[in-house]
Amino acid sequence: MSMDSRFRNHDFDVIGIGNAIVDILVQTKDSFLKAKSLTKGSMVLLDEKQAEQLYGSIEHGHKTSGGSAANTLAGLAQLGSKSGFIGRVRDDSLGEIFTQDIRSAGACYETPPALEGPATARCLIFVTPDAQRTMCTYLGASVLLEPKDLDLSMVKKTKVLYLEGYLWDNPAAKRAFIAAAETCKSAGGKVALSLSDSFCVERHRESFLNLVNNHIDILFANESEIISLYQAKDLKMAINNVRDRCEVTALTCGEKGSIILSEDNTYEINPYKMGTLIDTTGAGDLYAGGFLYGYTAGQDLIKCGAIGSLCAGQIVTQLGSRSQVPLKSLLAENSFS
Known part of the structure; x- marks a missing residue:
């Protein structure tokens, strides 16, 4: 299936809107999570005081943009797509780290930093020996993103607008989200959504269902997220519920690979095992990046899924969510160039 004919006069392949966050990765043990009353594999939101207290309780942390x-979008830029990101940081040291990292990856990032208010968002990610990650997020300056801050000229010129479900925790950003989606659709683009986290889905299930039914062309979710969205007893029931809701639905299933739904078709994509599993942070994000790289280049859905699976397979072999291996070279080595 070729997508080339769907897109005309689009300068960008993908523009993403999301929380501009610096990740602080900490390798720890289950006992630490228990001591801090943290549920393994969850994502919880912190206020500034809680974030400072938790950060003060760790000895070492690896800082990387997240x-x-x-x-x-950083993954897409590495792959060679023309991509851009919209998200708010503060004019502080973490804001500088985020800005430098995403621009050095090759993505267009022009959102001006906030000069006052909360600090740049950060996410404390505790990685246990089983490679599971538990995330504690302070949204900080990212909550300042509003419709008036959007560069809608970029949104009008993109083939795909990519949105993260985490924005739904943030009323002002939610309004920006909908405004951008409507602008993109009116200009002939497609709107993609990642459900982001099953706990996020539980907080906003009804509005997510409305969003999926009325605004989304391409949906990304993992097994637990899609089951949570439809309150299904298993993946099969969730698939029956989501089928035909969007043009394309891509469901990641960890070591089992992924499933792609489009019209009456179901495609099962095998996983790529690129090495020892170290950290699952960013696996779904890089899967979406690889998939959208293929999609906007006109590849068929099976190849889109395979590229996504390859990128996800690579990112879980390292600590952090920005690939330390050039993704373009990875494609060539695996006969995708």
Whole structure:
């Protein structure tokens, strides 16, 4: 299936809108999570005081730019797509780290930093020996993103607008989200959404269902997220519920690979095992990046899924959500160039 004919006069392949976050990765043990009353594999929101207290309780942390949509856009830029990101940081040291990292990856990032208010968002990610990650997020300056801050000229010129579900925790950003989606659709683009996190889905299930039914062309979710969205008893029931809701639905299933739904078709994509599993942070983000790279280049859905699976397979072999291996070279080595 070729997508080339769907897109005309689009300067960008993908523009993403999301929380601009610096990740602080900490390798720890289950006992630490228990001591801090943290549920393994969850994502919880912190206020500034809680974030400072938790950060003060760790001895070492690896700082790297993160944020779900930002990870996806950085991956797309590495792959060679023309991509851009919209998200708010503060004019502080973490804001400088985020800005430098996403621009050095090759993505267009022009959102001006906030000169006052909360600090740049950060996410404390505790990685246990089983490679599971538990995330504690302070949204900080990212909550300042509003419709008036959007560069809608970029949104009008993109083939795909990519949105992260985490924005739904943020009323002002939610309004920006909908405004951008409507602008993109009116200009002939497609709107993609990542559900982001099953706990996020539980907080906003009804509005997510409305969003999926009325605004989204391409949906990304993992097994637990899609089951949570439809309150299904298993993946099969969730698939029956989501089928035909969007033009394309891509469901990641960890070591089992992924499933792609489009019209009456179901495609099962095998996983890529690129090495020892170290950290699952960013696996879904890089899957979406690889998939959208293929999609906007006119590849068929099976190849889109395979590229996504390859990128996800690589990112879980390292600590952090920005690939330390050039993704373009990875494609060539695996006969995708």
